[in-house]
Amino acid sequence: MSEQLVYIDGAFYPKAEAKVSVFDHGFLYGDGVFEGIRAYHGKVFRLEPHIKRLYESAKAIGLIIPMAPEEMSNVVIESCRRNGIANGYIRLVVSRGVGDLGLNPYLCPKASVICIAASIQLYPAALYQTGLDIVTVATPRNHPEALNPRIKSLNYLNNIMAKMEAIRAGVQEAIMLNLQGYVAECTGDNIFIVRNGALITPPATEGALEGITRGAVIDLAKKKGLDVREERMSRFDIYTCDEMFLTGTGAELIPVVKVDGRQIGDGGVGPVFQGLLVDFHELVKFDGAPIPGLA
Numbered sequence: 001m002s003e004q005l006v007y008i009d010g011a012f013y014p015k016a017e018a019k020v021s022v023f024d025h026g027f028l029y030g031d032g033v034f035e036g037i038r039a040y041h042g043k044v045f046r047l048e049p050h051i052k053r054l055y056e057s058a059k060a061i062g063l064i065i066p067m068a069p070e071e072m073s074n075v076v077i078e079s080c081r082r083n084g085i086a087n088g089y090i091r092l093v094v095s096r097g098v099g100d101l102g103l104n105p106y107l108c109p110k111a112s113v114i115c116i117a118a119s120i121q122l123y124p125a126a127l128y129q130t131g132l133d134i135v136t137v138a139t140p141r142n143h144p145e146a147l148n149p150r151i152k153s154l155n156y157l158n159n160i161m162a163k164m165e166a167i168r169a170g171v172q173e174a175i176m177l178n179l180q181g182y183v184a185e186c187t188g189d190n191i192f193i194v195r196n197g198a199l200i201t202p203p204a205t206e207g208a209l210e211g212i213t214r215g216a217v218i219d220l221a222k223k224k225g226l227d228v229r230e231e232r233m234s235r236f237d238i239y240t241c242d243e244m245f246l247t248g249t250g251a252e253l254i255p256v257v258k259v260d261g262r263q264i265g266d267g268g269v270g271p272v273f274q275g276l277l278v279d280f281h282e283l284v285k286f287d288g289a290p291i292p293g294l295a
């Protein structure tokens, strides 16, 4: 295949020339928002909700995106088309843009839009069969009034610190609690448990991003007739649940079999998870915005 092309502010550049300024406030301050999106079978999965979340994140931080949502959708589709990405990962970034060496975002005249269409593999394939062993970490999820976790901002230090704690503890992922001590989410994934037959996930108000994969799983579970609840969750609920799994664009759906050294359920990958995984793989076959020539 020819060289990867990256979209930056209206034009496509070969990977080696795809550069942004060191004065961009996305780089200097983590001032910006982003989306991680998947393409499956020549279609961009749930593109519209991703674009909606991007614009909401931007609005929440007072960032004006210099194009309409429809145009942004076309940037994503065109990035996939030009790079021949039928199955892959798209990173869409809107940064505050170039400014000076001060915090003031009002001195950045124009936000920058960047789109990278590539591939991703987050966890080794074997972990999807055996399940993850994870821990709760001491780093709490950001307070919503400091930096709301519903904003998918370029400032991921809160999650990165938690991820470091997990890795130093010898596992791959971390459960982050909110400041009240209730379960929020993992560093880049939402949390689901199956408890007494119900599928439960913490509500966004407990400090979780409203994940697109989470939304898809909720839709699929409701279609199956499962009792789905967005409910405050404590570690007790996790320790005593029957099944647990994580959802995210990168990870998709991945089972969890051990938390804080405690076996979850019977220690195996559960039937509710397995059913939803099959449904998810079916869903991505048709649910998406077609990429011309690849769909």
Ligand code: PXG
Binding pocket: 036, 037, 122, 159, 185, 186, 187, 188, 189, 190, 208, 209, 210, 211, 212, 213, 214, 247, 248, 249, 250, 251
């Ligand atoms: N919570 C957080 C904090 C996230 O960053 C999710 C939940 C899941 O949301 P989606 O919409 O993806 O279902 C995310 C998303 C990576 C990577 O490289 C991380 C995400 C997405 C794609 C790649 O670690 N996080």
